[in-house]
Amino acid sequence: MTSDLSTYFTKEMNGVLKNMLSEWFSAGFLNLERVTWQSPCEVLQKISDSEAVHPVRNWMDMKRRVGPYRRCYYFAHCAIPSEPLIVLHVALTDEISSSIQGIVKEIPSQEVENLNKINTAIFYSISLTQQGLQGVELGTYLIKRVVKELQMEFPQLKVFSTLSPIPGFTKWLIGLLSSQSKEAGRSDPFTESEFREISEITGSPAVEVLKRLLTNNEWARSERLAGLLQQPLLRLCAWYLYGEKHRGYALNPVANFHLQNGAVLWRLNWMADTSPRGITASCGMMVNYRYFLEDSAHNSAAYLGAKQIRASEQILSLVSQFQQNSKL
Numbered sequence: 001m002t003s004d005l006s007t008y009f010t011k012e013m014n015g016v017l018k019n020m021l022s023e024w025f026s027a028g029f030l031n032l033e034r035v036t037w038q039s040p041c042e043v044l045q046k047i048s049d050s051e052a053v054h055p056v057r058n059w060m061d062m063k064r065r066v067g068p069y070r071r072c073y074y075f076a077h078c079a080i081p082s083e084p085l086i087v088l089h090v091a092l093t094d095e096i097s098s099s100i101q102g103i104v105k106e107i108p109s110q111e112v113e114n115l116n117k118i119n120t121a122i123f124y125s126i127s128l129t130q131q132g133l134q135g136v137e138l139g140t141y142l143i144k145r146v147v148k149e150l151q152m153e154f155p156q157l158k159v160f161s162t163l164s165p166i167p168g169f170t171k172w173l174i175g176l177l178s179s180q181s182k183e184a185g186r187s188d189p190f191t192e193s194e195f196r197e198i199s200e201i202t203g204s205p206a207v208e209v210l211k212r213l214l215t216n217n218e219w220a221r222s223e224r225l226a227g228l229l230q231q232p233l234l235r236l237c238a239w240y241l242y243g244e245k246h247r248g249y250a251l252n253p254v255a256n257f258h259l260q261n262g263a264v265l266w267r268l269n270w271m272a273d274t275s276p277r278g279i280t281a282s283c284g285m286m287v288n289y290r291y292f293l294e295d296s297a298h299n300s301a302a303y304l305g306a307k308q309i310r311a312s313e314q315i316l317s318l319v320s321q322f323q324q325n326s327k328l
Helices: 002-024 041-050 059-065 138-153 169-179 192-202 206-216 223-242 253-260 276-282 296-306 313-325
Strands: 030-035 070-077 086-093 120-128 159-162 264-269 286-291
Touching: 030 041, 030 138, 041 059, 059 070, 070 138, 086 138, 120 138, 138 253, 169 206, 169 223, 169 276, 192 206, 192 223, 223 264, 223 313, 253 286, 253 296, 264 313
Parallel strands: 120 159
Antiparallel strands: 030 070, 070 086, 086 120, 159 286, 264 286
């Protein structure tokens, strides 16, 4: 009984604290700040230290991320103006990006921005610097404010999209493969022919070798294996984002966040993040969530109310392939 009471009061206290923080950090108290190379050194250091999606390697890397064709914004509370609460990184491009390497590693060829080459804004990283503020809707407010800011600076901007990580996909897939060893509830994420080809290449039973390869990332170093796995991994990832649910909503937290905001599940990108972190988390894949500003409110209401996910033809085609070829 004591344990039940303790759990009850803890939940009540969490609810009270969350409501208080939501009021203290509501949009009216937040100031939008842009980060440039001329920003105070302590702000640049905090932005660098807090980058949770694509770690900043050094000061030159940080300089590129706030330089030409890049924008970096953060919210600060009016009472602590130099303390970033949540940070959003943006790349200004002429198309929807399919690779994070092209954003964080390639150096823009021109120091002066050519407006004719800017018609797309790519949100490629959003990081909360204060973990105690998880659950407070700062990210949603920040994206909306940044969109308005960018539209004022670049009236020609027509396309708004993310290039987002897919945390949890590899872990989910390894779980599916592990369930194959059970007598009941057998799952077959790969087709028999795919399993057979994997066994022929590796010389080992496909299920066990796949679990090992996905754990140590060795498959990504084999051009032949990577080519064989591309299509099945794409269809499995499409299903993971579109079909795997928690209480009716997307299981993946990043997908759930952007779908709640009214984005469209737009495009899966193969080998979009070839860093060790990207290969480990999502087999190197990343996804674009595209924001059609005129449809965002409708899409958000459909997702939150009817739990409907808006998705592109590419995603729906991959989901259809999954339904035809995989058994869960």
